[in-house]
Each structure stands twice: as C-alpha cells, then as structure tokens.
Amino acid sequence: MFQSEDHRFMAQALVLARMGRYSTPPNPSVGCVIVKDGLVVGEGYHVATGGPHAEAAALKVAGDAARGATAYVTLEPCAHHGRTPPCAEALRMAGIARVVVAVRDPNPDVAGGGIEVLEKAGIRTEVGLLQRDAEDLNRGFFSRMRHGRPWATLKIGASLDGRSALANGRSQWITGDAARRDVQRLRARASAILTGVGTALADDPRLTVRDDTLQTRGRQPLRVVLDSSLRLSAQSRLASAEAPTLVFTARESMIRATALLARGVAVESVDRTAAGLDLGRCMRRLAELGCNEVLIEAGPRLAGAMLSEGRVDEVVLYVAPLMLGDDAQPMLRLPLIDDMNQRREFELLDSRHVGRDLRLSLRPQKEIGA
Numbered sequence: 001m002f003q004s005e006d007h008r009f010m011a012q013a014l015v016l017a018r019m020g021r022y023s024t025p026p027n028p029s030v031g032c033v034i035v036k037d038g039l040v041v042g043e044g045y046h047v048a049t050g051g052p053h054a055e056a057a058a059l060k061v062a063g064d065a066a067r068g069a070t071a072y073v074t075l076e077p078c079a080h081h082g083r084t085p086p087c088a089e090a091l092r093m094a095g096i097a098r099v100v101v102a103v104r105d106p107n108p109d110v111a112g113g114g115i116e117v118l119e120k121a122g123i124r125t126e127v128g129l130l131q132r133d134a135e136d137l138n139r140g141f142f143s144r145m146r147h148g149r150p151w152a153t154l155k156i157g158a159s160l161d162g163r164s165a166l167a168n169g170r171s172q173w174i175t176g177d178a179a180r181r182d183v184q185r186l187r188a189r190a191s192a193i194l195t196g197v198g199t200a201l202a203d204d205p206r207l208t209v210r211d212d213t214l215q216t217r218g219r220q221p222l223r224v225v226l227d228s229s230l231r232l233s234a235q236s237r238l239a240s241a242e243a244p245t246l247v248f249t250a251r252e253s254m255i256r257a258t259a260l261l262a263r264g265v266a267v268e269s270v271d272r273t274a275a276g277l278d279l280g281r282c283m284r285r286l287a288e289l290g291c292n293e294v295l296i297e298a299g300p301r302l303a304g305a306m307l308s309e310g311r312v313d314e315v316v317l318y319v320a321p322l323m324l325g326d327d328a329q330p331m332l333r334l335p336l337i338d339d340m341n342q343r344r345e346f347e348l349l350d351s352r353h354v355g356r357d358l359r360l361s362l363r364p365q366k367e368i369g370a
Helices: 004-018 054-066 087-093 113-120 131-137 139-147 177-189 197-203 251-256 258-262 279-288 300-308
Strands: 031-036 039-045 070-073 098-101 124-127 151-158 163-165 192-196 222-226 245-250 266-270 293-296 314-319 346-354 357-364
Touching (some): 004 031, 004 070, 004 098, 004 131, 031 054, 087 113, 113 124, 131 139, 151 163, 151 177, 151 300, 177 346, 197 222, 197 300, 245 251, 251 266, 314 346
Parallel strands (some): 070 098, 098 124, 151 314, 245 266
Antiparallel strands (some): 031 039, 314 357, 346 357
C-alpha cells in the first residue's frame, strides 16, 4: 500500500511535528510535508496553540505547487472551526490530490470528519502510515481523548540502595547536574507537574522549566499540589506568579484558601478516600483542564499511591552512584506483600547514562497475580 518514499516523507513530517512538542499543549503536535513529482514543495508544523496548523503552514510555503501534490500529515486534518479554519477544507481548496495520514484524530470533534471531507472531495486518502510513532508523539493527547485522563510519568531520583531523600526529607541533590538538566526536558513536555504538600514544604521547589534551549515559547506547565489540609504557604515559591498553580484540597480545608487565592493560586476541593485525596478525580480534573501529560515529582507516599492505584503510565528513574543508608527515605512506599506472586514488574523501555547517573525508562506491568 505504502511505498518507500511514503515512509520517508512521513518520517520527515514526524520530525517536524516533534519541533512543537514543548509548545503546542493542549493541542497535539502535528507536522505536514507536501510533495510533488518526488520533491518537497512545502512543509510546516503546528508551532503553538492558537497559531496556524501544520497543514496551513505547509500550504503557505507550497503556494500554487500544492495543486496535484501529495500531503503527508501526522494526524488527521481537522474539519471543524476552532481557533483556526478547518485544515481538511484548506487542503481541498489548494487542490491537493492525495493525503497520507499517520493516524486518525481521537478528538470527538474530528473523529473521521476530516477524512470524510477529503474523500467526498475526491481526494485519495490513505491512513495508518507510521501510526505507532504518531501516537507515541501525542501519547498524552490520545490518553486524554480516549480515556479521559492525562498520560502520567513518574520521575524518581534515587540512590543505589533505593533511597530518594535523607531521613529529614532533604533530597537536594541526589542526582547530578546532567540528570537535573534532563528533567527539564520532561517538564517542558508536560502540561502539568504534580507534587504533594510534603515535598513542597521540605524543598520549596519552583517546578518550572528553566532551560532556555527548550522551545517552550514561554509556556510553563501547570504546577499541581495535593494538599488535603491546605498547609502550603502563600509565601512559597509554588505560590509565585512564575507559573500557574492549582492546589487540590479536602472540602473542609477550603476555608483556609483565602491567602493562596489572593496570590492567584487556584484552589479546588476533591473528595477524600481511605488513602487520602481522590487521585482518580484529580487526574480526571486535569484532563478536563486540557492537560495531556502530567509529570509526577513527589515523595515516596504520593508516588507509591499513584503507582499502586495504576495511575502511572511510565516511570523515569535516575539512579545515582551513591548510597544513603537504611534510615533514609525509600523512593516509594508500597503496600506490604507476602507472596512473590504479588510483586510488581516493569518493562524496560530504555536505559542510558545521563552524566554520572543511569536513567531507566520503565512501563508498569500488572501484578503477577492480578
């Protein structure tokens, strides 16, 4: 069905799409390459929310050369009017003869509508080229649209003996400079960074993207704090105007929200469960707010709860070549198991050195006995 040159041009479109992965949320990252007689006559990508879509950018470059050409698009062209005109209609008006789409858009507002517009106009449309790569690029967008929750990545920095902080809670710094720079990339990709109030009180973190080489175009992820008793100080760095902050708290604690609200911090109440705040509701709320990916940078209790409840899609573990001893805090607090069939296993996706540290990318698997 697809020829070798189709693969080449779609791969080029995916490279373009990745250029916008730090600046497009809540929109997906999309790339487009327009080819005529074997030559690229136009290319573009979605740079930022509210700006031209990839197809419009590529058509502008191609001009009249787009007539009779093939367009390679990493996501189904939209057919609805949003902040920008529908891309499927723009392709039709430009006289594009063939459109190759990597993957259908899971957004109910599109849901095959773009392909239908193209086919009704007599444009040859083919779908599914490099689909897995296209879905992985926008994994958070697909998770939000299909499952109503963001893609959740749990980031952990730990010692060789599995410790993430000293007994007094201090964790700065276990990992080296290179690993901390690498975390900036994870933050830049995220729509939100989630932590617990314990970490907020112990470290007073900023939870912002501070690497100017990352093309965020000024976008900062939403900082999210789980704080059932509303202990976060209005003078903390998380309450600054450097980036938006949302605090989830228990309903009875809302009476103490005045100082945070005065600093521009959003505070919302959620129900409690036996283990604490309703984590499922928190994640669904973040999806409602347009968060595609959430990076979890939390202490062992919250990190363990997110993992235990099956709310983690990927773990990025930075292992530092040092030991902190038995009294130091574990990297996760998990329920006690008394049978090896209850153990948790992970699929190793990637391992590499980052400076002096080892970075492991892992995908949680079901419990053996589940």
